[in-house]
Amino acid sequence: MNSFSNEEFDFTFLDEGFTAKDILDQKINEVSSSDDKDAFYVADLGDVLKKHFRWYKALPRVTPFYAVKCNDSKAIVKTLATLGAGFDCASKTEIQLVQNIGVPPERIIYANPCKQISQIKHAANSGVQMMTFDSEVELMKVARAHPKAKLVLRIATDDSKAVCRLSVKFGATLKTSRLLLERAKELDLDIIGVSFHVGSGCTDPETFVQAISDARCVFDMGTELGFSMHLLDIGGGFPGSEDVKLKFEEITNVINPALDKYFPCDSGIRIMQSLADTMLHQLSRWQLTNCKKSCIKEQSGSDDEDDTNGKTLMYYVNDGVYGSFNCILYDHAHVKPVLQKRPKPDEGCYSCSIWGPTCDGLDRIVERFDMPELQVGDWMLFENMGAYTVAAASTFNGFQRPAIHYVMSRPAWQLMQQIKEQGFVAEEEEQDVSTLPLSCAWESGIEHHPAACASTSINV
Numbered sequence: 001m002n003s004f005s006n007e008e009f010d011f012t013f014l015d016e017g018f019t020a021k022d023i024l025d026q027k028i029n030e031v032s033s034s035d036d037k038d039a040f041y042v043a044d045l046g047d048v049l050k051k052h053f054r055w056y057k058a059l060p061r062v063t064p065f066y067a068v069k070c071n072d073s074k075a076i077v078k079t080l081a082t083l084g085a086g087f088d089c090a091s092k093t094e095i096q097l098v099q100n101i102g103v104p105p106e107r108i109i110y111a112n113p114c115k116q117i118s119q120i121k122h123a124a125n126s127g128v129q130m131m132t133f134d135s136e137v138e139l140m141k142v143a144r145a146h147p148k149a150k151l152v153l154r155i156a157t158d159d160s161k162a163v164c165r166l167s168v169k170f171g172a173t174l175k176t177s178r179l180l181l182e183r184a185k186e187l188d189l190d191i192i193g194v195s196f197h198v199g200s201g202c203t204d205p206e207t208f209v210q211a212i213s214d215a216r217c218v219f220d221m222g223t224e225l226g227f228s229m230h231l232l233d234i235g236g237g238f239p240g241s242e243d244v245k246l247k248f249e250e251i252t253n254v255i256n257p258a259l260d261k262y263f264p265c266d267s268g269i270r271i272m273q274s275l276a277d278t279m280l281h282q283l284s285r286w287q288l289t290n291c292k293k294s295c296i297k298e299q300s301g302s303d304d305e306d307d308t309n310g311k312t313l314m315y316y317v318n319d320g321v322y323g324s325f326n327c328i329l330y331d332h333a334h335v336k337p338v339l340q341k342r343p344k345p346d347e348g349c350y351s352c353s354i355w356g357p358t359c360d361g362l363d364r365i366v367e368r369f370d371m372p373e374l375q376v377g378d379w380m381l382f383e384n385m386g387a388y389t390v391a392a393a394s395t396f397n398g399f400q401r402p403a404i405h406y407v408m409s410r411p412a413w414q415l416m417q418q419i420k421e422q423g424f425v426a427e428e429e430e431q432d433v434s435t436l437p438l439s440c441a442w443e444s445g446i447e448h449h450p451a452a453c454a455s456t457s458i459n460v
């Protein structure tokens with residue numbers, strides 16, 4: 001049952017024929033006539049729904065657990081909770097956030113292998129039982145603070161080809177895994193399964209195959225020692241956008257046969273995945289519209305012969321790497337602006353760099369990008385800014401985090417309500433969702449309409 005009774009969040013209904021891009025234009029009009037021209041987001045919640053279906057289609061045996069760390073916005077968490085997703089929480093605050101929304105403890109995994117004792121106690125008091133570990137010290141802490149916990153042993157992977165490595169920090173080797181299982185037995189703790197993470201931005205799907213095979217070895221060790229091993233958590237690592245060499249479905253096409261080989265359907269093993277990037281970064285349409293160019297200057301000493309008239313431009317905008325663009329520093333993200341004004345066909349391009357608003361030289365969003373000349377007050381859009389953006393944004397130098405405006409189409413909303421009442425039936429709904437007008441006009445080429453939409457406040 002998906003019933004949630006907490007605070008409301010506001011979103012705008014997209015009427016038929018209108019898209020998130022229309023809202024974006026509408027907001028730009030509103031903001032442009034005010035003095036405060038702050039950066040803002042437009043987030044299409046219908047896209048979260050669409051991704052959820054895409055997920056089930058690509059990995060039908062795997063239950064998604066959303067890693068709250070990547071974006072803890074209440075609207076996102078509530079939408080996913082309504083869809084029946086589980087949640088991967090790394091702290092007491094994240095557990096409280098999802099529980100306050102009404103998520104039952106069985107749908108939460110406390111997936112931080114090194115936890116503070118007081119936070120383990122909080123999990124115990126809140127009924128959260130599933131939690132990961134990778135060391136003897138952690139086992140001893142759990143034995144003291146939460147002896148009824150259902151433990152999941154995190155194993156290390158070969159994440160040398162991932163964009164962001166995680167096994168440098170977490171994960172037991174196979175040899176250590178045996179010792180840990182034996183120690184858990186001595187401490188009378190319950191181990192129910194294995195988790196791993198191949199590193200975020202995986203570039204080689206074979207890493208999953210090796211990790212799944214290693215997990216099988218640890219399952220066998222556990223079973224031999226008398227544990228009832230029934231949970232496999234295959235972590236994250238999926239691409240954050242479509243413009244990558246290795247696509248989401250190319251990875252899942254390798255994972256599915258590996259799961260069937262090492263964990264056959266009839267083995268009764270529950271497989272879950274604590275994902276982040278795939279759910280938001282890649283697929284959700286977050287559009288950050290940045291504010292104005294406050295300075296254009298000619299850079300002296302440029303020896304780049306391709307620059308138009310030797311001119312390069314520097315734009316200073318009102319969000320940067322200390323704000324939502326922290327993904328550039330932390331996640332090696334590369335972002336590209338889309339211009340709000342369509343350039344004239346014969347307009348020349350200049351080599352430009354784009355800088356954030358703080359007084360720090362590190363605060364550069366784009367090192368070099370060719371685009372037509374902008375004027376102060378022109379807007380840039382940055383798409384796919386959902387995961388690992390606002391969640392880690394600071395207010396360094398006094399620059400506030402951007403406001404987020406949520407939108408959803410009526411068919412997406414109706415489908416959500418249906419799921420809320422009847423539960424999630426992936427195969428039946430898949431047909432319907434593919435026809436939902438969930439994406440943005442920018443891509444579909446639909447002309448923009450001013451003032452297209454009615455604002456609503458609804459409890460999801």
Ligand SMILES: Cc1ncc(COP(=O)(O)O)c(C=O)c1O
Binds near residue numbers: 199
């Ligand atoms: C335990 C765990 N699960 C899931 C994730 C999300 O992974 P990704 O961002 O690659 O989807 C992370 C990322 O740090 C993690 O540590």
